[in-house]
Amino acid sequence: MKLGFIGGGAMAEAIVSGITSQHLLSCKDIYISDHKKARCEYLQTTYNVNSCIGSESFIDKLDMVILAIKPQTAVKAINEIKDKITANTVVISIIAGITLDTLESYFSNNAVIRVMPNTPMSVGAGMSAICAGSKASENHVTAAEKIFASAGKAIVIEEKLMDAVSGLSGSGPAFIFVIIDALSDAGVKAGLKRNMAIELAAQTVLGSAKMVLESGLHPAQLRDQVTSPGGTTIEGVHIMEQKGVRGAMIDTVTAAIEKSKLMGKQ
Numbered sequence: 001m002k003l004g005f006i007g008g009g010a011m012a013e014a015i016v017s018g019i020t021s022q023h024l025l026s027c028k029d030i031y032i033s034d035h036k037k038a039r040c041e042y043l044q045t046t047y048n049v050n051s052c053i054g055s056e057s058f059i060d061k062l063d064m065v066i067l068a069i070k071p072q073t074a075v076k077a078i079n080e081i082k083d084k085i086t087a088n089t090v091v092i093s094i095i096a097g098i099t100l101d102t103l104e105s106y107f108s109n110n111a112v113i114r115v116m117p118n119t120p121m122s123v124g125a126g127m128s129a130i131c132a133g134s135k136a137s138e139n140h141v142t143a144a145e146k147i148f149a150s151a152g153k154a155i156v157i158e159e160k161l162m163d164a165v166s167g168l169s170g171s172g173p174a175f176i177f178v179i180i181d182a183l184s185d186a187g188v189k190a191g192l193k194r195n196m197a198i199e200l201a202a203q204t205v206l207g208s209a210k211m212v213l214e215s216g217l218h219p220a221q222l223r224d225q226v227t228s229p230g231g232t233t234i235e236g237v238h239i240m241e242q243k244g245v246r247g248a249m250i251d252t253v254t255a256a257i258e259k260s261k262l263m264g265k266q
């Protein structure tokens with residue numbers, strides 16, 4: 001299986017780092033094209049994959065190609081490759097907002113799949129959602145699931161849910177990083193050293209997420225287990241509700257979802 005990437009930026013790197021550390025594919029079967037020479041050299045040195053400016057040397061040899069360019073540069077990049085790939089190559093787009101209809105209008109002979117991954121793939125803890133285009137078979141979807149589940153979890157969804165997923169789990173890591181940063185600020189304010197405060201905050205987020213996933217309990221039940229009557233936690237929970245943290249998080253994700261919808265219309 002030969003896997004190619006058009007665009008070797010942050011998200012492509014997270015996927016490559018995930019799949020190579022899990023040994024899903026051999027490095028020699030991974031090809032990355034990026035416009036920046038420095039980026040190609042970095043990816044080649046760090047992950048031992050093939051990387052070059054331009055995809056001419058490998059584009060017609062791929063079983064799968066992942067489009068990992070920004071939405072703003074997508075049309076140009078797609079036009080560079082659409083007549084060069086063979087009909088057997090499965091096209092996977094991770095580009096936010098670009099619909100299957102649009103992708104299929106460019107790649108009319110190919111099976112097309114949309115995926116919304118996230119950067120925690122780089123540490124084996126990604127969350128990806130996959131939806132299949134009209135020509136994608138069950139085998140194609142299974143192959144995509146294998147790639148994206150190799151470094152985390154992958155679910156198959158209907159395309160109408162893609163904007164919601166983009167706003168929640170696609171952008172979500174950025175929202176959680178802001179929260180970890182804010183929690184560590186609170187620790188620093190109380191006299192903790194910055195590195196210790198970051199470790200305390202990040203491990204607390206990690207552990208809490210693990211409890212939600214492994215216990216099967218609703219987050220509200222787990223919160224209740226921490227909240228002793230008349231104790232410290234309820235004081236903090238009261239402030240969170242007073243300051244509208246819950247509403248702010250709903251608004252945050254909703255704004256990201258609305259932007260994803262808008263990008264799909266452009």
Ligand SMILES: NC(=O)C1=CN([C@@H]2O[C@H](COP(=O)(O)OP(=O)(O)OC[C@H]3O[C@@H](n4cnc5c(N)ncnc54)[C@H](O)[C@@H]3O)[C@@H](O)[C@H]2O)C=CC1
Binds near residue numbers: 007011
């Ligand atoms: N960063 C993230 O957390 C996530 C990003 N995505 C999607 O992934 C896509 C890529 O995002 P990032 O990796 O963050 O962007 P990025 O800006 O880090 O990477 C894009 C790369 O593409 C290269 N490039 C531009 N035009 C090119 C062309 N014609 N041929 C080859 N390379 C070209 C650029 O030099 C750059 O290195 C976007 O469409 C985004 O919506 C999806 C989920 C999460």
Ligand SMILES: O=C(O)[C@@H]1CCC=N1
Binds near residue numbers: 096166170171
């Ligand atoms: O910010 C963005 O547009 C991309 C899509 C999801 C995460 N990053």
